[in-house]
Amino acid sequence: MARRLLLLSNSSTAGMSYLEHAQEPMREFLGTPPTTVLFVPYAAVRFGYDDYAAKVRAVLEAIGHRLISIHDAPDAVGAVLKAEAVAVGGGNTFHLVRELQERELLEPIRDRALQGMPFIGWSAGSNIACPTLRTTNDMPIVEPRSFRCLDLIPFQINPHYLDAHPDGHMGETREERIQEFLVVEPDRYVVGLREGSTLRIEGDDIQLIGEKPMRVFKQGEEPLEVGPGEAPTFLLD
């Protein structure tokens, strides 16, 4: 499989500027020749697509690449078909998926990504690389046609994975929520991707970038901590 994916937990890390922790992984992933990245801003809800694209453009230009935003393209499907790379930003996963479905964009993005077009996603953008959106943390503010996503990898990501439990909160912990998912989907792995962590997937190779381990869940098994040096290729089986 020719896929090339860079999947980040999040865009903002305490004490760093927007996507700062992602610049080095993105630079290595995109390589030296300037790439024009097609940006997908549809996860944005509380801010406009123009502002979102401008913010990400500044980050990409700083590492020698260019950005065009799909919301500016007269033909969105056509823009995907000729994109050199696609980057999908974070925000609300339900909003993102609904917008992609309404514009019939999931299939063309999937086809191109499986053919090897570089795909970058963070937060909601990483969620949609999974089979479904069913391990998002986001609020279901809009109703997509279906929970199915790009299915570029066989496991589910839980971005912003968090060990802590806020004081006084009596709802389910993050781990409990993931375990609920595993009850209904016992054959699926779920990767809890902590803040600042990135997964780089090249064909059948997978690499964790960042300082923290990721937490891997499967029904009936003890959760597994997988460190940045390890190669958890079982996730891609």
Next chain:
Amino acid sequence: MARRLLLLSNSSTAGMSYLEHAQEPMREFLGTPPTTVLFVPYAAVRFGYDDYAAKVRAVLEAIGHRLISIHDAPDAVGAVLKAEAVAVGGGNTFHLVRELQERELLEPIRDRALQGMPFIGWSAGSNIACPTLRTTNDMPIVEPRSFRCLDLIPFQINPHYLDAHPDGHMGETREERIQEFLVVEPDRYVVGLREGSTLRIEGDDIQLIGEKPMRVFKQGEEPLEVGPGEAPTFLLD
């Protein structure tokens, strides 16, 4: 409108036993003559319906009432049609809604509740009293047919409403998530119901029970803190 609703944020409060903070509001709501409450355990995912029903039965019996669980009824719709009261427990809202839809139970429960049959819900059970599940905090572990719920009240509840933000978490705060909802649904009120809080709604009267205020959100307005003594009837307009 004849509706009689008791909607709780949560079942467990720090330092208290299961539903302990709910016993007094439930006792007052159900009144003196012993009521047989039809329990809906379908939000349970990580534990069985039998265990769930047993736990809630103990609570109801302690205040002089009885419980039968809908999962034990040979005819679930028939059980709703003759129920003296319905109580819907917490767990996963998506699971609850999917189970209710598959059994065609939303409409009969709605009809009975609008005719005055007492309805009690906590956490996911409160969420489904709203027009949709779109302000739940739960993970979308299963895909319901639709996000539409019982629509017994015109506003949305966010249960387990939390002011704090866990350390190191860079995802959206709860207030930001609610504000995303308001962007796409600007005419709707959202009530952030803090742990230990209960809404009692009798026809067109609404009363907040508990020690904490609730936080009321509307697009373009400053969030409003409404205390237990106040009567926010505008929510029911």
